[in-house]
Amino acid sequence: MEIKIEKTTSPKAKPTDESKLGFGHIFTDHMFVMNYDEGKGWNNPRIIPYGDFPISPAAMCLHYGQEIFEGLKAYRIADGSIQLFRPQENFKRLNNSAKRMVIPEVDEDFMLYALKKLVKMEADWVPHSAGTSLYIRPFIFATDPYVGVKPADHYLLMIILSPSGAYYSTGLNPVKIYVENQYVRAVRGGTGFAKTAANYAISLAGQAEAHEQDYEQVLWLDGVERKYVEEVGSMNIFFVIDGEVITPELTGSVLPGITRKSALEVCKSKGYKVSERRISIQEIADAYDNGKLDEVFGTGTAAVISPVGHLKWGDKVMTINNNEIGPVSQMLYDTMTGIQWGTIPDDFGWIEKID
Numbered sequence: 001m002e003i004k005i006e007k008t009t010s011p012k013a014k015p016t017d018e019s020k021l022g023f024g025h026i027f028t029d030h031m032f033v034m035n036y037d038e039g040k041g042w043n044n045p046r047i048i049p050y051g052d053f054p055i056s057p058a059a060m061c062l063h064y065g066q067e068i069f070e071g072l073k074a075y076r077i078a079d080g081s082i083q084l085f086r087p088q089e090n091f092k093r094l095n096n097s098a099k100r101m102v103i104p105e106v107d108e109d110f111m112l113y114a115l116k117k118l119v120k121m122e123a124d125w126v127p128h129s130a131g132t133s134l135y136i137r138p139f140i141f142a143t144d145p146y147v148g149v150k151p152a153d154h155y156l157l158m159i160i161l162s163p164s165g166a167y168y169s170t171g172l173n174p175v176k177i178y179v180e181n182q183y184v185r186a187v188r189g190g191t192g193f194a195k196t197a198a199n200y201a202i203s204l205a206g207q208a209e210a211h212e213q214d215y216e217q218v219l220w221l222d223g224v225e226r227k228y229v230e231e232v233g234s235m236n237i238f239f240v241i242d243g244e245v246i247t248p249e250l251t252g253s254v255l256p257g258i259t260r261k262s263a264l265e266v267c268k269s270k271g272y273k274v275s276e277r278r279i280s281i282q283e284i285a286d287a288y289d290n291g292k293l294d295e296v297f298g299t300g301t302a303a304v305i306s307p308v309g310h311l312k313w314g315d316k317v318m319t320i321n322n323n324e325i326g327p328v329s330q331m332l333y334d335t336m337t338g339i340q341w342g343t344i345p346d347d348f349g350w351i352e353k354i355d
């Protein structure tokens with residue numbers, strides 16, 4: 001499919017102070033759009049000026065939540081060129097989310113081609129300062145004007161881009177995490193593994209409660225027994241216990257993070273003992289009491305590695321590694337960000353250049 005291009009006639013001023021970019025507020029001049037119509041398939045791919053667009057008040061996504069999304073970044077490296085980190089994995093996951101939400105799948109190769117074209121066009125929006133990047137948000141939603149419940153016949157796929165600031169401006173600050181005992185995020189057979197808006201909507205109540213108690217994020221337990229650890233708000237979770245790197249296995253209720261997968265591969269390549277298995281919150285508390293809980297950290301595209309300094313479960317507050325970043329977390333952060341910003345060799349073949 002050929003991508004039609006309509007350039008903006010009123011380009012916006014680019015942010016000059018990159019220390020104030022923050023996250024998710026600023027959008028570039030153009031966006032990618034493609035339609036799906038039953039009988040026709042995906043059609044009319046185009047890059048057009050970024051802007052508001054009309055949809056019907058009856059659009060099905062607004063009523064029944066048929067929506068999926070992805071999140072990845074473009075990085076500017078020292079020679080000025082731009083690169084992506086494992087973008088094929090994002091489009092593969094988009095299709096896995098699509099299947100669960102009865103949304104038509106996309107051609108992954110075409111999506112990568114379209115994304116590269118868009119990023120290339122917006123290259124000047126990729127910030128230059130250390131730690132900054134261009135956040136990429138592909139998403140698909142149902143547009144049929146119909147308030148009956150069924151899979152839609154019409155969808156829009158869009159990609160929008162947002163220059164974002166360095167996640168850690170003052171070094172890797174450990175986060176405070178609160179174990180959620182009341183609400184659950186996902187159950188087996190549900191949508192936990194899909195990157196869909198609904199999973200976030202139902203997580204907000206727990207998140208709000210955590211904030212009230214001065215904790216930054218929620219650690220979710222399994223939806224049935226409320227015993228086994230699943231993941232954090234928008235991150236997967238890892239524990240280092242007695243030298244073993246452990247993360248919950250993927251059983252359908254956990255989002256299969258690309259950072260998670262990459263962290264496992266890096267740990268294995270460095271000879272760490274690595275396990276994907278069920279791990280109960282009691283096992284973690286016991287390890288803590290026995291002085292064997294060496295590190296806890298989250299993984300996700302936004303922060304890459306986010307060390308956990310405090311973990312609160314009921315009345316028990318665990319202070320991990322003296323609220324400092326541990327050696328495994330630091331090694332993973334250095335390796336993965338080194339590959340992303342091109343300061344160390346990409347031995348895994350994870351980088352996709354924009355040329």
Ligand SMILES: *Cc1c(COP(=O)(O)O)cnc(C)c1O
Nearest residue numbers: 234235236255257258259300301
């Ligand atoms: C996106 C996401 C993650 C992290 O996935 P990455 O591919 O590593 O960015 C983890 N948990 C949830 C719920 C997510 O939506």
